[in-house]
Structures are given as C-alpha cells and as structure tokens.
Amino acid sequence: MKTVDPRMHTAEHILNQAVDRRLGCGRCFSAHIERRKSKCDYRYPHPLAADDVAALEAEVNRVIALDLPVTWHLEPRSAAESRFDLARLPAETGETVRVVCVGDYDACPCAGPHVTRTGLLEHFRITGTDHHDGVLRLRFKLGFPA
Ligand SMILES: [Zn+2]
DSSP states (O other): OOOHHHHHHHHHHHHHHHHHHHHHOOOOOOOOOOOOOOOEEESSSOOOOOHHHHHHHHHHHHHTTTOOOOOEEEHHHHHHHHSSSTSSOEEEEEOOEEEEEEETEEEEEOSSSSOBGGGGGGGGEEEEEEEEEEEEEEEEHHHHHH
C-alpha cells in the first residue's frame, strides 16, 4: 500500500461523516488521497448545490477547530460488522478490526495513517465538485490559500 498523507486522510474521515450527515449518501466508495489535493467519490443522485458546498466546508472546519483527538482501538470483526460496512478494508484484514475515532464525531474501520488531533488539519477547502453517472466527486485541499 502506498504511503498516504495522514492529514489528508484524516480529512477524508471527517468529510465522509459530514457528507453522510448532510446528504445521507454514506461514505465515499472511492478516494484518491494526496498531500496537496485529494478527491472522494460518492454515490449521489444529483450535483451538489452551492449551499451544500458551503455547509460541508463549514462542518469540516468546525470539527477541525474543535481539535478533537483522533484515536483507534481494536474490535472483533463480528462486533464491527454489525456497525460498519467493512467492504473497503484490505482483504487481509483478520478477525480483529481497527476502528478509528475522530472524537465522538466519527468512527470508521481503517488501517491507514491519521494525525492525533483534528486541529493539525488547520483549514479545509472544497476546490471543486462534479457529477457524472450518479457519482458525485468532491475535490479538496487543506491549509489556508497562499
Ligand atoms: Zn483512516
């Protein structure tokens, strides 16, 4: 597995929770995470409205500003299966599942790298969205504009 940027990847967790709360479409089914810019794809029936973009940015930045601890613990697969969709975990995941928590805001099974506190993300921006064949793509960056 190639190295994933911990800040961007932690932003993906927060964004997924924010998207699911606002749009009710679940977490992204595909993500491309890089240090400078990232994108997540969601199954969603229509393009994102401008007020949705603003609301999602505000929600992710609210969670960043709370400086929530990012922690993980292990759960038996049988317990995790009842709470989470485990489809995106690597196939070699065994009978114990690592669950990553962003404070009490989000919990998600994940084997990737994360930062220890949300405040380290500084600032979140959606840089673009598009919609194609029932797939909503969100592009995002971290950090303040130069
Ligand atoms: Zn993760």
